[in-house]
Amino acid sequence: MSWYTLLFGPNGWIGLLLNGAAVTVALALTTVPFGFGAGLLIAVMKLSKYRLLRGACAAYTTFFRGIPDLLALFIVYFGLQALIDKIGTWLGMDGHLEVSAFTAGVIALSVVVAAYSAEVWVASIAAVPPGQSEAALSLGLTPRQVFRKVVLPQLGRVALPGLGNIWMVLQKDTALISTLAVTDLLRAASEASRATTRPLVFYTAAALLYLAFSTVSVWGQSWLERRANRGYS
Amino acid sequence: MDRVLGFILNIGLLKDYGFRLVLGLQMTLTVVGLSCAMGFVLAFPICWLRMSRNMLLSYSAMGYTNLFRGTPLLCQLYLIYYGGGEFRPFFQETGIWWFFRDAYYCCILGFTLNTAAYQSEILRGAIQSIPKGQIEAARALGLHRGAILRHIIFPQAMLVAVRPLGNEVISVVKASAVAAVVTLLDLMGQTRFIFARTFDFSIYLYCALIYLAITETISRLVNAGEHRLSAHIRARAPADARQESRSTTVHRSTEVTPA
Incomplete structure (x- = not known):
């Protein structure tokens, strides 16, 4: 069968692939608010005055930045399930509470992305000139107000390139979720190639779709950066 | 305390399966070492094509790097x-089927092509970070292309490239874990094997500790190496740094590698 019939013919597999692509995009997009948000939280805690908190956050980021993403996903995925089961038994629940693969995937990706993005957030917080915080403090703002009204609004612009890099990593990391139980783009391609014994077609198609994502992301990122830097230079 | 630790890390596991982890570690280091070295060699021609003035060559190199990145x-x-x-009959005819049949060679090939794309971009960034004036000055002094490349561009560019290249090696170590998915028994593969036998979650934590040790060691080695290589620049750095610090603070965090 030709490539065209395999993909777009009457029994073509393009539908399954596009479904998988949608899952991939959904995984990546759902992870963004949790991952980047948790990363910001960790960054703020890293700058806290409590040594224990700082140490715990440093350990967290070192651990998850130092191990393979695949391993981190496995640890969170299986660890989470084990933890939920344990808590269930403690509380004396009989039933087996199952986390959906998609949710577990998002949590696992968020844990990794949080570790990566925390570094970016820390660097961006450091990039806001300290004179601004000092000025705000001397005007009588509380430290919390200084962070919320002076530092935070400026973070996005400075963090954008770094977060963009992480977004690209995240996009590719979603493919690792296919080794768990989520039918994302790569797993859809695997299923199609197993059914037809024509892996080359489907993995090429998947690669092109991934390439399309990353191309669109590059455009989107440069547009966002231009927009964020309107007032500068 | 003992019970808490025992819950997380099962020591007895290492007695039975420790040798498997060692074998896996050996495999991971071999695959990563070979791919990084070959990728480094391959990165130079790709970088050269990418910076060529011939649009066709430049765009094909760009296509390559974009595809793999x-x-x-x-x-x-x-x-x-x-x-x-899928090309099995063809490969068998040409006698290279042994290569594509073996996950080991496929992984090395895949990692090499992948890291070559990243490393060529690192090299390009490093080369482009050399001020144009230096090259113009060298040309005005009558140095030919090869001499400029060898005596002016290369020594400075490699120094800039040390850190990003070290980071790239670390990412290859981390990325190499996917080899386990195509049945290679690297560190991650052995870990999955042991987990399938024992259902003991702590094996994943042991595996993580080993990976952590590898990446931490590489990062320290790179730091030390860069420190050594840049001694001549550091000697006069403090004055420069003070002058420039104001103008660069905003941008520093935004640049991961010089592009």
């Missing part, structure tokens, strides 16, 4: 390992 490594690995199987 824009798609997941796992997808590339599947393409080589499973996609290669």
Whole structure:
């Protein structure tokens, strides 16, 4: 069968692939608010005055930045399930509470992305000139107000390139979720190639779709950066 | 305390399966070492093509790097390992089937192609970070292209490239874990094997500790190496740094590698 019939013919597999692509995009997009948000939280805690908190956050980021993403996903995925089961038994629940693969995937990706993005957030917080915080403090703002009204609004612009890099990593990391139980783009391609014994077609198609994502992301990122830097230079 | 630790890390596991982890570690280091070295060699011609004035060459090199940087490594690995199987009759005829049949060679090939794309971009960034004036000055002094490359561009560019290249080696170590998915028994593969036998979660934590040790060691080695290599620049750095610090503070965090 030709490539065209395999993909777009009457029994073509393009539908399954596009479904998988949608899952991939959904995984990546759902992870963004949790991952980047948790990363910001960790960054703020890293700058806290409590040594224990700082140490715990440093350990967290070192651990998850130092191990393979695949391993981190496995640890969170299986660890989470084990933890939920344990808590269930403690509380004396009989039933087996199952986390959906998609949710577990998002949590696992968020844990990794949080570790990566925390570094970016820390660097961006450091990039806001300290004179601004000092000025705000001397005007009588509380430290919390200084962070919320002076530092935070400026973070996005400075963090954008770094977060963009992480977004690209995240996009590719979603493919690792296919080794768990989520039918994302790569797993859809695997299923199609197993059914037809024509892996080359489907993995090429998947690669092109991934390439399309990353191309669109590059455009989107440069547009966002231009927009964020309107007032500068 | 003992019970808490025992819950997380099962020591007895190491007695039975420690040798498997050692074998896996050996495999990971071999694969990563070979791919990084070959990728480094391959990165130079790609970088050279990418910076060529010939549009066709430049765009084809760009296509290569974008393809390998824009798609997941796992997808590339599947393409080589499973996609290669589709050419089996052809490969058997030409006598290279042994290569594509073996996950080991497929992984090395995939990682090499992948890291070559990243490393060529690192080299390009490093070369472009050399001020144009230096090259113009050298040309005005009558140095030919080869001499400029060898005496002016190369020594400075390599120094700039040390840190990003070290980071790239670390990412290859981390990315190499996907080899386990195509049945290679690297550190991650052995870990999955042991887990399938014992269902003991702590094996994943041991595996993590080993990976952590590898990446931490490489990062320290790179730091030390860069420190050593840049001694001549550091000697006069403090004055420069003070002058420039004001103008660069905003941008510093935004640049990961000089592009």
